[in-house]
Amino acid sequence: MEGIANYLDSLIGGIDLTFYSIVVGGLIWGLLVLRPWQDGTHYNNTLLNNTVNLIHFGSKALTITQITQIGLKIWLMVATLGKSPFPAFFNTVQFQAGLLRASLAFVLAVFIRQFLKSNTRSKLYWQISTLIILPLVISGGWLVHGASRLEDREFLMTLTVTHQIAAAIWVGGIFQLLSIWRLKKHNSIAIELWPLLLKRFSLLGIAAVLILLATGTPLAWYNIASFKGLVGAGYGNLLMVKVIMMCLALGFAYLNRQAVNSYFENRSLYVLTTRVPYYIEVETLILLTILFTAASLASQPPAVDIPHLTASFEEVLNMFAPRMPRWESPTHEALIAGEAGRVAIVGQIPSEAATAWSDYNHNIAGIFLTTMSFFAMLSYFPRFSWAKYWPIGFMALGIFLFFRSDAESWPLGPLGFWESTFNNGEILQHRIATFLVFGLGLLEVRARINGHNQALPYAFPILAAFGGMMLLAHSHVGFEPKSAFLIQVGHTMMGVFSLILACGRWLELKLDSPGKNVAGFISVFALFQIGVILMFYREPLY
Amino acid sequence: MSYLKFIFFILFLLASFSTHSHAVVTHNSLKLKPVPLNLASQVELSFNSKVELDLSEVFLVRSGDKMEVITATPGTKPGQVILSLPALPEGEYAIKLKIFAADGHLSEDLLRFFVRKTGQ
Numbered sequence: 001m002e003g004i005a006n007y008l009d010s011l012i013g014g015i016d017l018t019f020y021s022i023v024v025g026g027l028i029w030g031l032l033v034l035r036p037w038q039d040g041t042h043y044n045n046t047l048l049n050n051t052v053n054l055i056h057f058g059s060k061a062l063t064i065t066q067i068t069q070i071g072l073k074i075w076l077m078v079a080t081l082g083k084s085p086f087p088a089f090f091n092t093v094q095f096q097a098g099l100l101r102a103s104l105a106f107v108l109a110v111f112i113r114q115f116l117k118s119n120t121r122s123k124l125y126w127q128i129s130t131l132i133i134l135p136l137v138i139s140g141g142w143l144v145h146g147a148s149r150l151e152d153r154e155f156l157m158t159l160t161v162t163h164q165i166a167a168a169i170w171v172g173g174i175f176q177l178l179s180i181w182r183l184k185k186h187n188s189i190a191i192e193l194w195p196l197l198l199k200r201f202s203l204l205g206i207a208a209v210l211i212l213l214a215t216g217t218p219l220a221w222y223n224i225a226s227f228k229g230l231v232g233a234g235y236g237n238l239l240m241v242k243v244i245m246m247c248l249a250l251g252f253a254y255l256n257r258q259a260v261n262s263y264f265e266n267r268s269l270y271v272l273t274t275r276v277p278y279y280i281e282v283e284t285l286i287l288l289t290i291l292f293t294a295a296s297l298a299s300q301p302p303a304v305d306i307p308h309l310t311a312s313f314e315e316v317l318n319m320f321a322p323r324m325p326r327w328e329s330p331t332h333e334a335l336i337a338g339e340a341g342r343v344a345i346v347g348q349i350p351s352e353a354a355t356a357w358s359d360y361n362h363n364i365a366g367i368f369l370t371t372m373s374f375f376a377m378l379s380y381f382p383r384f385s386w387a388k389y390w391p392i393g394f395m396a397l398g399i400f401l402f403f404r405s406d407a408e409s410w411p412l413g414p415l416g417f418w419e420s421t422f423n424n425g426e427i428l429q430h431r432i433a434t435f436l437v438f439g440l441g442l443l444e445v446r447a448r449i450n451g452h453n454q455a456l457p458y459a460f461p462i463l464a465a466f467g468g469m470m471l472l473a474h475s476h477v478g479f480e481p482k483s484a485f486l487i488q489v490g491h492t493m494m495g496v497f498s499l500i501l502a503c504g505r506w507l508e509l510k511l512d513s514p515g516k517n518v519a520g521f522i523s524v525f526a527l528f529q530i531g532v533i534l535m536f537y538r539e540p541l542y
Numbered sequence: 543m544s545y546l547k548f549i550f551f552i553l554f555l556l557a558s559f560s561t562h563s564h565a566v567v568t569h570n571s572l573k574l575k576p577v578p579l580n581l582a583s584q585v586e587l588s589f590n591s592k593v594e595l596d597l598s599e600v601f602l603v604r605s606g607d608k609m610e611v612i613t614a615t616p617g618t619k620p621g622q623v624i625l626s627l628p629a630l631p632e633g634e635y636a637i638k639l640k641i642f643a644a645d646g647h648l649s650e651d652l653l654r655f656f657v658r659k660t661g662q
Contacts (some may be wrong), residue, residue: 009648076648080640088596094646121619145564147593150620295543299647301566306591345603345636345652481566 002079006425013295016065017164018288022058023108024137024165025172026051027130033173033200037123038525040370042162042190048120048177052112055129058172059109066102070095075310097142100373120201145298156222159215165293166211169285173201173208174280181277195263195272202257209250223305229303231391232311238297241472245290245499252283278510282503285465289499301481311489319490325363325535335407336414352440358539361404366534368397373528380520391444391460398438399522405430429470436467461506468498483540490537500525565591565643565651572655579632579657585625587653592644594622600625601637610639630657 030036030051036043072403073094077085089095096444110130114123138161146156180197185187220239254363256279259421275388318337330353338351375390409420420427440463447456502535504523508516571586595616601609613626625637639651 073646073648077597077642080648081597085597088594091647092594092642093595093644098646143646145645148565150590150592270604298645299564299649300588301564305568345607345638346605346634362592 001077002423002425004428005076005079005424006074007428009069009076010296010299011043012065012069012072013291013298014288016062016069017167017291017295018171019062019065019138020059020164021168021171022175023055023062023105024059024133024168025170026055026176027126027172027202027480028131028204029054029176030126030131031205033176033197034300036121038534042193043121045120046188046190047180047183047193049117050175050183052117052120054179055176056109056112056117057259059105059112060238062105063102063109066105067099067473070098070102073098084154088514090346091493092145093142100139101136101143103134104139107260108132108136110364119264140164143304152303154223158221159219163212163215163219165264167291169208170205170212171284173204176281177201178277178284179340181280184273191269195260195269198256198272198276199259199264200258202253205253209253212246213264221302223302225304226307228310228312231313232318232485233300233303233306233309234481234488235297236294237299237301237305237485237489237492238472239338240295241496242290242297244496245286245293248500248503249283249286249290251285255279256283264519273513275515278507280403281505281510285503285506286499289465289469293472296472306481311482311486316489317485319538320493320533322534323537325367326356326359327363329360330414332407332412338410355539356405358409359537361401362534362537362539364400365397366531368393368400368530369531369534371531373524373531376524387515388448389445391441391448394437394441394444396441398434398441401434401437403428405434418496433470436463436470439463440467453498458506461502461509464498464505465502468502471495471498486540494533497529497533501530545549549575564645564647565589565641565649567639567651567653570653572653576653577630577635577657579659580629582629583627585627585637586617587623587625587639588617588619589621589623589641591625594625594642594644597642597648600638601638601640602627605633605635609638618642632657632659648654 011090021498032044034048034051035041036048039282048062074085074089077089093249108129111129116122116129119125141157142159142166144157144160146153146160149156157223180194184191184194224230224236224239230240254297256276259276263272334353335351338353341347341349342351342354372390372393375387375393379387379390403412406420409415409427410417415453421431422428440460443456443459443463447460450456471491501523504519504521504526507519508523510516511519544645560632567587568590569586569588577585595614596646598614600612600614602612603609604609610614612628615623615624615626616622634654636655640648641651641652642648
């Protein structure tokens with residue numbers, strides 16, 4: 001069960017940051033944006049209860065997540081080390097700070113339930129709630145990357161905690177906006193509150209972005225310190241992904257701010273109600289991906305520590321160089337014959353068959369996707385309306401991947417299905433990705449056949465976004481960090497394009513013209529780009 | 543939309559992230575001081591972060607990937623770890639590390655080395 005323990009342990013960081021943002025960002029939202037104790041506000045109890053309920057939910061979820069995180073750590077150690085980690089684990093900072101954080105989140109949940117929920121307009125109770133999270137936020141400093149550093153520990157911990165607060169303000173505020181939009185849609189709040197709160201949050205959002213930049217830049221400089229570290233190591237690569245995604249999120253934030261400014265000039269609610277909520281939905285998706293990427297980044301060794309394992313710019317560029325796709329696969333026998341040497345620790349022999357097998361898988365998958373993107377483009381012309389069933393290709397790709405992804409395991413190889421799935425994190429990720437790809441095709445084809453189903457079409461962008469998250473995280477765990485990074489760099493680029501594909505499709509479904517056409521084109525273009533990257537993919541031999 | 547929420551929830555749980563190591567060996571004495579033939583010796587490792595040795599394990603890997611646990615003790619400098627190797631005959635070996643960093647990341651690392659007659 002080591003694979004699944006490792007998998008869950010790496011996943012929990014992103015979940016933790018999400019709930020942390022709902023709590024911390026939600027309280028700051030209450031204090032600085034909502035300010036419900038002020039006279040002259042048009043807040044009804046529904047709005048205030050909704051706001052407090054979201055923060056209360058976040059604090060309960062954070063308590064559970066934090067305790068789960070400790071539990072998973074213990075499970076991982078038992079699975080990896082093959083022995084009990086007690087009593088040594090009780091003496092670790094991880095255990096003590098984690099338990100303190102869980103306790104404080106629990107205290108907050110109890111306080112909100114007992115006092116804030118019944119006094120939502122009390123400034124004092126909002127302030128006490130914020131005071132409770134202060135030690136919670138500070139205790140988080142002992143759970144971050146910087147806590148284990150040998151030098152400049154306090155400086156790094158402070159910067160990271162401040163960075164987390166800024167991110168929480170942004171993400172927590174966005175969650176509150178989504179919640180308010182839901183109330184507005186059901187006419188549960190005064191109509192003028194939507195633009196008013198958007199405007200107030202816009203200023204806080206700008207402040208959060210400035211703090212993110214002010215804290216993120218020195219952190220990045222400290223951990224990377226060179227151009228080679230930025231482009232040639234996993235840490236730098238994921239940081240660039242974070243920057244790209246942040247630019248995307250900022251783009252939507254900018255559109256929202258423009259719409260708000262425009263409303264206060266001409267008082268037309270049209271853009272604020274037909275576009276802005278959907279921009280916010282997409283922004284939420286991007287921000288969640290950033291949080292998970294941030295959690296992933298924390299488990300990467302800083303580039304500055306591994307200059308001897310860093311790839312050059314030319315090596316990275318070579319991974320994307322155009323070349324003929326591999327049409328022929330080595331035989332399964334040749335692949336299996338090379339496996340023992342490939343996975344050996346002592347006397348390792350690189351397997352050309354394994355590399356060729358992997359290249360073939362990636363290149364054929366690329367041909368699948370570029371062909372599908374071609375049909376997707378055709379489907380926009382009325383003459384080729386049959387081409388709208390292009391997502392069938394995803395189902396075919398899922399079947400192809402099921403047989404080819406992990407040839408050492410069932411159905412082609414000697415390893416059993418369950419044994420291989422749960423004992424190897426990489427195989428587990430491949431299995432999930434295969435299931436996602438097949439499900440993506442199945443649901444989207446069903447949505448296109450049954451055009452009246454209002455909800456089903458949204459499954460595609462949601463699945464595509466999470467497929468993208470998995471690609472961003474695609475792990476080739478091994479002891480060859482440079483080769484693993486060169487594999488990772490292609491996958492992270494595809495992850496970014498998957499997110500763009502998902503956001504584009506989501507907006508295509510939600511927006512009116514001409515926005516929906518632009519979004520649809522961007523979505524299909526992103527699919528094409530993923531196909532091209534896969535077609536030219538060459539796995540480094542090791 | 544309820545089943546969409548369900549899908550969203552399931553996928554949220556499935557979104558996995560990479561598990562590359564965080565604690566890495568930044569310097570080791572194997573490059574400067576080769577392991578002597580048929581003599582017990584020590585290897586010095588320097589990590590980029592604090593490590594919890596009580597929750598870590600170090601193995602010597604021999605030909606055929608046979609593993610045996612070896613003793614790891616803290617060095618005099620922060621992040622430094624001293625490994626005690628038994629007397630080793632000529633051949634290829636590896637040191638496999640399962641290290642619990644102070645920030646909670648359990649990571650694995652591998653150092654390959656040769657034991658040769660002096661002058662080889």
